[in-house]
Amino acid sequence: MQKIVYPPKEAWQKLLERPDNGLEDVYDTARGILDDVKRNGDAALLKYTRMFDGAELRALEVSQKEIDEACLQVSSDLKDAILVAKQNVETFHEAQKTQKEIVETMPGVQCWQKSVAIDSVGLYIPGGTAPLFSTVLMLGIPAKIAGCKEVVLCTPADKEGKVNPAILYAASLVGVNRIFKLGGIQAVGAMAYGSETVPSVAKIFGPGNRFVTAAKQLVSLKDVAIDMPAGPSEVMVLADESADATFVASDLLSQAEHGADSQVLFVTDSEDLLTEVEKEVELQLQALPRKDIAEKALSNSRLIVLKNADEMLELCNQYAPEHLIISMRDDEAIGNKVVNAGSVFLGNYSPESAGDYASGTNHTLPTHGYANAFSGVNLDSYMKKITFQKISAFGLAKLGPSIEVMAEAEQLMAHKNAVTVRLKKMGG
Template sequence: MKTINNPSEKRWPKLAERSAIKQAKLMELVNTVFYDIRKKGDKALLKYARKFDGFAAEQFTVDAGTIAAAASSIPEQLKEAIGLAKRNIEKFHLSQQEQTLKVETSPGVVCWREARPIEKVGIYVPGGTAPLFSTVLMLAVPARIAGCSEIVLCTPPDKDGTVHPAILYAASLAGVTRVVVLGGIQAIGAMCFGTHSVPKVEKIFGPGNQYVMTAKHAAQYYGTAIDMPAGPSELVVVADSSCHPSFVAADLLSQAEHGPDSEVILLSDNKQVIREVNRELEIQLSNLPRQDIAEKALKNSRAIQFKDIDTCIRFSNLYAPEHLILAVENPVLRSREVTSAGSVFLGNYSCESAGDYASGTNHTLPTSGHARAYSGVSLDSFVKKITFQQLTEEGITSIGAAVETMAEAEALIAHKNAMTLRLEEVSKRFQSEQSQY
């Protein structure tokens, strides 16, 4: 990785920029694909599946028999690992369920909020060179806990046009209701508009490359919600002299191997740490099956030396990484300084891959600096929060005058009348009751 020494703060915004394909060209392609899908449905899906996925089958939906048979193709050790991960993800996301809390804001005015599931959700799971069955668990498990009635999974095919059995097994285990063999822009378009083979969904989840991310952005213009901007993987490691350079290098490579457009950054106050990590990168890289991919990602990556760890964390907050590892002394104390990150890993033994698979936290996280404003996927991502209020006669009396005054000040007289009529009714009833005594 290229090393940069003590850059001035004026350079920080430039150093925090991500490399990107020109958005105008990307959006033009997305709009073309979306237009075809809206007009031609499955015929358009077949056209783009052949063009982009190299997949020519007429049937996009994976049948139940194929999904059930996938279990026999999975080694028992992997099944056990997937089962452990699923249980931990369930535990963590079940803990996010909220109890309904009713609040009396004024006498006779009771307000509360309740969660309702988003009925139809779509899950995009990257496949191809790396079948990310872990993403199936991360998205389908909380969707099922939330009570989503339809969970549609789209994933690109292998070279032979099939879906990796581990993805199918995880889908069955996690409660996915339909598996569709589609990747890229056409998958997002299919879930956005709906076709004969692919149901229209209300919200689309999942990571992907810049084509997928741009398609998700475009889907919002057509009324389909998305989880967040989630593009190429990224990781920042803040490391001081207490770190294990071999651990740090392994963590950096674990993200670099995701794809050539991934980005990893090492921040340190120690020149020797940077040297040792770079040395470990060379050693470990040579033994990776995805060496070529990781090497390309490292070309987009860098090591930056700052004067102290405080400055490292300040730069990290500006960068707002998807993943952040604090391989420093007193990492829990230091974590209080973190203001922007998708998910944070504390100490030398908290490797990022634990969160990717089995610790229980969700690995679908905001990238490209969006962690400054977005959170990662949680149980809340799969529900709507609806507010309720109930006013009694006492409630009308306690806030009625304030409502009338505010409505009149805004020149919204029908708003005022809606309250005035009720106040008059309450007043008449009160006077009637008083006259009986």
């Protein structure tokens, strides 16, 4: 990890640069595959599954028999852990429901919003080096709470044509309607355009590599909505001398093992703590099964010393991290001043992996600086807000003249007339 001590503010922008996500290099490839899927449906999906995943599939859809067999393969300990996570995720997202509130903006003029679930959603679940069954919970549970009628899931199969058992168990647990053995660009294309087997959906959710990210961005231009722009995973840790160097190092490495293009940033006002964390990272790294991946991520990562907590907070808000851990004495007070972050973890006993798995918050979050404008996935991500209004004759008599004046000023006389004819009818 690169070590930077007391960098001047004019150097911060360069200091906070993310690794190149490589999307520009894959847009042409993604566009070609998406067009093929759109034109040739299942034939294209089977072709690319054979090409990229090495799986010769007889059927794209996972059968109920396969789901039942997979559920038997999941250990009771893992099932119990998934059930704990499921309950917490459900509790947190159920609390996000809102009641209809009728607002009388002026006498006789009533306005309100109605939340309506998106009819059909598609969930993309990575299944490569780290089969993310936890993401099934994070995406499937709010979809069901929202009331989405059709929840489709795509995840790649292995070379034997089988899907990770824990993914299938989690999908059956949360009530996913249909599961397909599809990964990568072709999975995104299938959910965007539909095929003979796979239904098209209105919105696609889920993380993925740069090929998946590029495909999602392309289909979102005119064909289907997506949850958010995304990139490699990242974490920033803010810590002072009250932090535990062992804990901090474990948090940095837990994010670094996600992928070689992940980025971790450690920011402190204590040079002594930086030295301790640096040593602890190297020590813990040696014991990791995914050491090679974590080492590559650490080459994109930095240890930074700043003058004080105010500078640390300013740097954090400029970076807009996906995950932010605050291991500082005044963690809550500092957390209240955070304006750009996907998800915040306060104190020495709130590891980022708690949010990844089981605390209840959603782990599908904006990356690559998009946290300065985007929220993570939540219940509203699966809903549409429809506005209503009802105006009485009395209300229109009071409001109408203002509408007429404004419409005439914009030279939209038919707009004005829609009010005028009503006022005349009322004898106004």
